[in-house]
Amino acid sequence: MTSRPHPQAGKAGYATSSPELERWLARHIAQGFDADALVRSMCQSGYDAAFARATVQAALAGSGERGARPGHSPSPGARPKAATDLTTSAARDGAAPAAAAITAPNALPAGDGRDVPVLFAMESPRIALFQRLLMPDECEALIALSRGRLARSPVVNPDTGDENLIDARTSMGAMFQVGEHPLIERLEARIAAVTGVPVEQGEGLQILNYKPGAEYQPHYDYFNPQRPGEARQLRVGGQRMATLVIYLNDVPAGGATAFPKLGLRVNPVQGNAVFFAYLGEDGALDERTLHAGLPVEQGEKWIATKWLREAPYRGEG
Numbered sequence: 001m002t003s004r005p006h007p008q009a010g011k012a013g014y015a016t017s018s019p020e021l022e023r024w025l026a027r028h029i030a031q032g033f034d035a036d037a038l039v040r041s042m043c044q045s046g047y048d049a050a051f052a053r054a055t056v057q058a059a060l061a062g063s064g065e066r067g068a069r070p071g072h073s074p075s076p077g078a079r080p081k082a083a084t085d086l087t088t089s090a091a092r093d094g095a096a097p098a099a100a101a102i103t104a105p106n107a108l109p110a111g112d113g114r115d116v117p118v119l120f121a122m123e124s125p126r127i128a129l130f131q132r133l134l135m136p137d138e139c140e141a142l143i144a145l146s147r148g149r150l151a152r153s154p155v156v157n158p159d160t161g162d163e164n165l166i167d168a169r170t171s172m173g174a175m176f177q178v179g180e181h182p183l184i185e186r187l188e189a190r191i192a193a194v195t196g197v198p199v200e201q202g203e204g205l206q207i208l209n210y211k212p213g214a215e216y217q218p219h220y221d222y223f224n225p226q227r228p229g230e231a232r233q234l235r236v237g238g239q240r241m242a243t244l245v246i247y248l249n250d251v252p253a254g255g256a257t258a259f260p261k262l263g264l265r266v267n268p269v270q271g272n273a274v275f276f277a278y279l280g281e282d283g284a285l286d287e288r289t290l291h292a293g294l295p296v297e298q299g300e301k302w303i304a305t306k307w308l309r310e311a312p313y314r315g316e317g
């Protein structure tokens with residue numbers, strides 16, 4: 001289902017080493033990543049599986065000879081790969097160097113024969129806008145699925161970890177389990193294809209509905225490990241690494257997703273989706289991804305939000 005090679009990388013599987021790949025391997029071996037995680041990440045970046053295994057083995061053997069391998073066990077946070085193919089390799093610190101010369105592509109394969117145009121891509125923080133990730137009928141179907149389930153959207157209380165209703169978030173929402181419905185399953189596969197983040201690292205899709213005046217005031221999507229309530233979230237799939245907000249309808253006025261620290265506003269246009277990543281390879285969280293759902297001025301706004309974790313997500317239980 002999920003650990004398919006990243007579609008960006010080409011079908012044949014790349015099988016040539018490069019100084020960039022060698023540096024990447026040396027750094028990640030030194031950090032304690034195990035062979036499986038390294039091979040997986042290389043495959044997801046488009047390398048041929050047999051080549052990846054052989055190269056990783058050789059690099060591990062080489063590092064052993066030099067005594068460079070630390071004694072500790074592999075980092076549980078071994079991040080498979082951020083959705084980094086949207087940007088140039090310079091910004092792709094956490095991922096295996098891409099096989100192909102990757103620049104911001106004009107379009108990404110959606111995995112279903114369709115290409116999704118990339119309207120803009122920013123390197124740091126990584127932000128990209130996808131055009132028509134969802135077709136209008138899919139947007140309508142998602143809205144219809146959610147109507148019966150809407151309830152006031154809570155936020156996680158940073159101190160207790162409980163979900164509370166607060167004035168800063170006045171949308172209505174509905175949550176769906178991963179793969180809960182065939183349409184959702186299809187959409188999740190598409191999200192994995194364009195972001196490069198495996199389906200199992202996604203939280204359940206959240207549908208939000210904002211009426212006129214409703215908003216989501218500036219916030220971060222990642223969890224603050226210093227706050228006990230949020231630390232609880234980290235135990236069920238690790239930190240969030242990125243967010244995808246999909247617009248399910250056109251909003252006549254207001255309702256943009258705003259990034260106040262970047263001076264960026266993304267207007268809600270049906271089917272489009274904005275992706276932003278905030279977790280660095282070293283675990284650093286990018287505060288520039290502060291963002292808000294601006295008040296809806298006219299009409300209403302429907303979005304689907306997908307939060308992506310650094311590790312497989314199993315929900316709280």
Ligand SMILES: O=C(O)CCC(=O)C(=O)O
Pocket residue numbers: 208216221243245255256257258291292293294303305
């Ligand atoms: O409403 C928006 O545009 C942003 C939504 C959002 O930030 C979220 O769901 O985390």
Ligand SMILES: [Fe+2]
Pocket residue numbers: 219220221243291
């Ligand atoms: Fe958010």
